[in-house]
Amino acid sequence: MSTKIHPIDVHVGHRLRKRRLQLMVGLMALGKAVGVRAQQIQKYEKGQDRIASSRLYLLACALGVPVSFFFAGLPKPVRTKSSSTAVTLRKRTDLEHSPSRPQR
DSSP states (O other), X not given: OOOOOOHHHHHHHHHXXXXXXXXXXXXXXXXXXXXXXXXXXXXXXXXXXOOOHHHHHHHHHHHTSOGXXXXXXXXXXXXXXXXXXXXXXXXXXXXXXXXXXXXX
């Protein structure tokens, strides 16, 4: 497993720090609001630790922003063969969750 910091994690962390500072919320206060220590918030802000989706949701609620706020400003992904596979999987998943499909 790679220990390299992913650029998206750094971007999300910077957006987290930006919003926290805008609201003048301390590390300890934000950590307490989402159930982690202040040091963990620092790691998130530096991109050293990835933020789980449930924790990202809690952070967004605590900071009064939609989850999409953390991803604003990222470049659009480059289309590759694997991304077209992801689109196919997404379409299949959408069909599986369609209300017109009978439930099993």
